[in-house]
Amino acid sequence: MTVLIVSAVALGLLGGLTVLPPSLIPQLDHMCGIALIALVFLVGVSIGRNRDMPGLLVGAGAEMLLIPLSVALGSLLGSLAAGAILSVPHNEALAVGAGFGWYTLSGVLLTQLHSSALGAVAFLSNVMRELLTVILIPVLARRFGPLIAIAPGGATTMDTTLPIIAKCTDPRTTLVAFVNGVVLSTLVPVLVPLLLRS
Amino acid sequence: MESQGAHPRKKVSGLMYLLLLALLLGMAIGYSGRVEGRLAIALDRVTSVVLFAILAIMGAKLASPETMAALSDIGFRAFVFAVATVTGSILAVGLAVSALSALHRQLGREAGRR
Numbered sequence: 127m128t129v130l131i132v133s134a135v136a137l138g139l140l141g142g143l144t145v146l147p148p149s150l151i152p153q154l155d156h157m158c159g160i161a162l163i164a165l166v167f168l169v170g171v172s173i174g175r176n177r178d179m180p181g182l183l184v185g186a187g188a189e190m191l192l193i194p195l196s197v198a199l200g201s202l203l204g205s206l207a208a209g210a211i212l213s214v215p216h217n218e219a220l221a222v223g224a225g226f227g228w229y230t231l232s233g234v235l236l237t238q239l240h241s242s243a244l245g246a247v248a249f250l251s252n253v254m255r256e257l258l259t260v261i262l263i264p265v266l267a268r269r270f271g272p273l274i275a276i277a278p279g280g281a282t283t284m285d286t287t288l289p290i291i292a293k294c295t296d297p298r299t300t301l302v303a304f305v306n307g308v309v310l311s312t313l314v315p316v317l318v319p320l321l322l323r324s
Numbered sequence: 325m326e327s328q329g330a331h332p333r334k335k336v337s338g339l340m341y342l343l344l345l346a347l348l349l350g351m352a353i354g355y356s357g358r359v360e361g362r363l364a365i366a367l368d369r370v371t372s373v374v375l376f377a378i379l380a381i382m383g384a385k386l387a388s389p390e391t392m393a394a395l396s397d398i399g400f401r402a403f404v405f406a407v408a409t410v411t412g413s414i415l416a417v418g419l420a421v422s423a424l425s426a427l428h429r430q431l432g433r434e435a436g437r438r
Contacts (some may be wrong), residue, residue: 134376138383151388157337158381161374163346168371170350171359180356192424196416204412209403223409246394247402253391254406260379262410270418277417278410284343286382289375304347311340 127264127294135257137176159237162285169289182298189302193276194309201226201280201307218244220321223254226280226310227259235318254284263290274298281314283307286298 142151173179205223209216218240225232229252238246259278267275272295279287284307292300353359375417385391394402 130376131379134379135383135386138380139386140383141380142384142387146384146387148389151385154381154384156352158378158385161378161381162343165371165378166343167346167350168367168374170347170352171354171367172350172371173347173349174354174356175359175364176354179351188424192420193417196420197413199410200412200414200416202412203416204408204410205405207412208408211408212401212404214401218403219405222405243398247398247405250394250398250402251405251409253386254402256382257412258406258410260382262414266414273421274414274417278412280409280413283417286378287381289371289378293372293375308340308344324342 127290128261130317131260131264131290135260144260164243165289166285169292169304171302172292173300176297179297182301186298186302189273189304192310193273193302194306194313196308197225197277197310198226198313199316200277220324221318222248222251224314224317225255226282226314226322227252227255227278228281228311228314229253229256231314232318234296235315239319239322247320254287255280259287260290263287264294267294269292272296273302276303279303279307279309281307284311 165242173182176182201223202220205219206216207225208214209219212219214222221236222232222244225248229249232252233245233249235245236248255278258281259280262278263275266277273292275295276283277301279291282288283303284305285290288300288303288307291303295303
């Protein structure tokens with residue numbers, strides 16, 4: 127799985143660097159949005175095919191709250207540490223970490239609220255977070271259990287990284303991952319401005 | 325500035341509702357029992373194809389001039405942030421999951437004693 131994932135991303139990158147005209151990239155965003163909605167629908171179908179689906183919904187309550195809270199806390203503490211290493215002010219470091227992998231939104235928000243320099247750091251670090259996530263999910267699921275595989279994804283576990291989680295774990299974990307993504311995505315536009323002012 | 329700031333927020337909730345709707349609709353259709361046998365296998369294949377297409381698009385978007393310019397400029401800083409946030413999240417979830425399973429064991433033992 128990891129090899130397939132890395133090859134797909136590398137193939138896209140190679141295509142982008144060589145044959146694809148740069149004007150096509152905004153179009154890619156649109157295609158991506160439509161494909162994502164289709165993908166989440168298909169993940170829904172595979173969860174629904176599980177006969178004990180209602181039981182899954184009820185049984186995963188504690189995880190649905192605990193996992194997003196832990197991911198948020200872990201990300202923010204991690205970004206504080208990164209800020210200390212790079213001597214970035216703590217409020218700026220926290221605002222970058224509060225992107226939770228959602229690079230478009232955190233990049234745009236910080237460009238508007240602070241500077242294009244900080245916006246670029248938020249954008250790129252969250253792009254890298256998403257890349258690390260797609261590589262790490264299969265490894266984490268295999269070695270440390272399904273719930274840990276939700277951790278690196280942050281806000282992306284309700285869309286881009288959800289199908290990978292679905293493939294590497296089970297329907298119950300997939301549902302927890304979706305809720306995790308929804309909770310963290312809701313927090314991004316709230317926490318980024320708030321922490322920047324802290 | 326304010327009105328621009330409000331724009332991404334609105335877009336966010338729009339996409340979120342669409343995704344939620346897609347997931348619930350999919351779950352309902354899957355649960356109805358109509359997706360079985362060859363159709364289920366075909367849908368599984370479609371899922372894989374769309375997933376790898378999205379990963380390739382993710383790669384192609386990396387090749388945009390803006391990202392490439394940013395990479396040489398602030399690549400190292402961004403990488404430190406990415407590794408630190410991912411590591412922090414993994415450690416925090418690891419702690420939370422082991423705490424939760426310890427709690428489950430404890431509750432199980434107490435229920436057994438009664």
